[in-house]
Amino acid sequence: MEVTARAPGKIILAGEHAVVHGYTAVASSIDLYTVFSIRLRSDDDTVKLKLNDIGLDFSWSVRRIKEVLSHLGSPFSSTPTSCSLETIKSLATLVDEQSFPETKIGLASGVYAFLWLYTSILGFKPATVTVSSELPVGAGLGSSAAYCVSLSAALLALSDSVKLDVSQKGWSTFNESEAELVNKWAFEGEKIIHGKPSGVDNSVSTFGNVIKFKSGVMTRVNSNMPLRMLITNTKVGRDTKALVANVSARKSRHPDAMCSVLNAIEAISDEWSTIIQSHAVDDLYLSANEEKLGELMEMNQGLLLSIGVSHASIENVLQTSMKYKLASKLTGAGGGGCVLTLLPTHISGEVIGKLVEELGSFGFQSFTAGIGGKGVQISFDHSS
Numbered sequence: 001m002e003v004t005a006r007a008p009g010k011i012i013l014a015g016e017h018a019v020v021h022g023y024t025a026v027a028s029s030i031d032l033y034t035v036f037s038i039r040l041r042s043d044d045d046t047v048k049l050k051l052n053d054i055g056l057d058f059s060w061s062v063r064r065i066k067e068v069l070s071h072l073g074s075p076f077s078s079t080p081t082s083c084s085l086e087t088i089k090s091l092a093t094l095v096d097e098q099s100f101p102e103t104k105i106g107l108a109s110g111v112y113a114f115l116w117l118y119t120s121i122l123g124f125k126p127a128t129v130t131v132s133s134e135l136p137v138g139a140g141l142g143s144s145a146a147y148c149v150s151l152s153a154a155l156l157a158l159s160d161s162v163k164l165d166v167s168q169k170g171w172s173t174f175n176e177s178e179a180e181l182v183n184k185w186a187f188e189g190e191k192i193i194h195g196k197p198s199g200v201d202n203s204v205s206t207f208g209n210v211i212k213f214k215s216g217v218m219t220r221v222n223s224n225m226p227l228r229m230l231i232t233n234t235k236v237g238r239d240t241k242a243l244v245a246n247v248s249a250r251k252s253r254h255p256d257a258m259c260s261v262l263n264a265i266e267a268i269s270d271e272w273s274t275i276i277q278s279h280a281v282d283d284l285y286l287s288a289n290e291e292k293l294g295e296l297m298e299m300n301q302g303l304l305l306s307i308g309v310s311h312a313s314i315e316n317v318l319q320t321s322m323k324y325k326l327a328s329k330l331t332g333a334g335g336g337g338c339v340l341t342l343l344p345t346h347i348s349g350e351v352i353g354k355l356v357e358e359l360g361s362f363g364f365q366s367f368t369a370g371i372g373g374k375g376v377q378i379s380f381d382h383s384s
């Protein structure tokens with residue numbers, strides 16, 4: 001039997017970085033998914049990992065993984081546990097033995113997260129594991145969270161901690177407490193990749209839709225607005241862990257100024273969630289609200305610039321969209337990656353086409369995605 005789990009990426013509508021420091025953010029899932037498939041094997045004694053998006057394959061013998069990790073007493077699938085620094089060093093040994101290419105070394109933490117979640121949840125069972133994603137990796141759309149959530153979901157589906165109806169056909173969802181367990185394990189994986197994640201990305205990937213997130217607590221937001229965003233990938237590579245660490249360093253150098261900025265960001269997030277929950281009584285009301293959201297995005301972007309996470313490529317997208325009187329902000333950790341441009345209902349397809357073309361002339365890639373769909377889902381294939 002093969003188990004497949006898929007988890008969505010996300011956009012942060014307001015509040016990235018501030019949320020790491022206990023201030024509110026608002027985020028939404030998007031209909032682009034990361035998919036993990038796991039097939040347990042009895043004919044082989046290896047754990048094989050195929051990372052299709054980054055073109056890397058790994059194969060560890062179960063004996064070797066046990067040698068390095070069995071003292072930890074795994075599996076402990078019902079008790080999400082943090083990976084210690086010492087264990088990360090052991091995981092690095094397992095990865096180094098497979099001669100990780102130097103040029104892709106930034107991606108190694110994802111493999112550490114895989115090994116940690118795999119052995120903690122399933123123990124030492126041979127399997128072939130494959131991942132592929134519709135999300136750009138490391139571009140602000142929550143690829144790391146979608147990776148950790150879909151992996152945790154597939155592993156838990158094979159563990160004793162979750163009892164699913166494996167005869168179900170097609171995609172099915174977890175119940176609330178199972179989803180909570182998936183989310184907690186995914187957070188442990190995110191910690192290995194990010195260093196200090198707030199938990200917003202794994203929560204929105206697990207539960208889907210629009211959420212508000214503050215100090216580790218998620219609140220569902222019932223959005224009543226037809227939101228449309230153009231997502232532009234500047235294709236400038238960046239690393240969430242480094243950007244989050246830089247903001248923390250700036251906060252310790254300028255605690256008062258940073259506190260004011262982060263409070264201002266929280267006010268923007270709160271206003272965002274109030275506006276999208278309100279019911280538009282007519283077109284005039286809707287376009288007034290769209291205008292307000294555009295202004296909030298401009299203000300949020302200005303504050304993100306002030307905390308040092310914008311980038312020349314992001315500013316380029318802002319300037320270009322401004323020519324079309326459209327508001328934009330970075331999404332996710334910034335430093336490159338993706339930018340959101342609000343597409344109000346009145347804007348014509350022709351204008352959007354021109355903007356996309358102009359952004360394309362800089363080498364950027366723009367696309368739209370469905371906003372606010374389902375969270376993590378699971379399916380079982382008995383055909384082999």
Ligand SMILES: Nc1ncnc2c1ncn2[C@@H]1O[C@H](COP(=O)(O)OP(=O)(O)OP(=O)(O)O)[C@@H](O)[C@H]1O
Pocket residue numbers: 034051052053054106107108109110111131132133136137138139140141142143144145147193194201238239240241331332333334
């Ligand atoms: N499909 C994938 N295959 C392999 N590794 C992945 C995949 N998706 C994510 N990763 C891991 O996640 C890391 C990227 O995470 P990072 O947090 O830097 O960016 P992001 O999650 O896309 O953006 P943000 O956190 O700003 O939303 C990669 O370096 C890799 O370790």
Ligand SMILES: C[C@@](O)(CCO)CC(=O)[O-]
Pocket residue numbers: 012015016017018019020140142194196197198199200201240244331332333
């Ligand atoms: C930059 C950040 O706020 C959002 C990344 O999508 C980090 C986090 O919340 O973990």
Ligand SMILES: [Mg+2]
Pocket residue numbers: 142143144145194201240
């Ligand atoms: Mg991430």
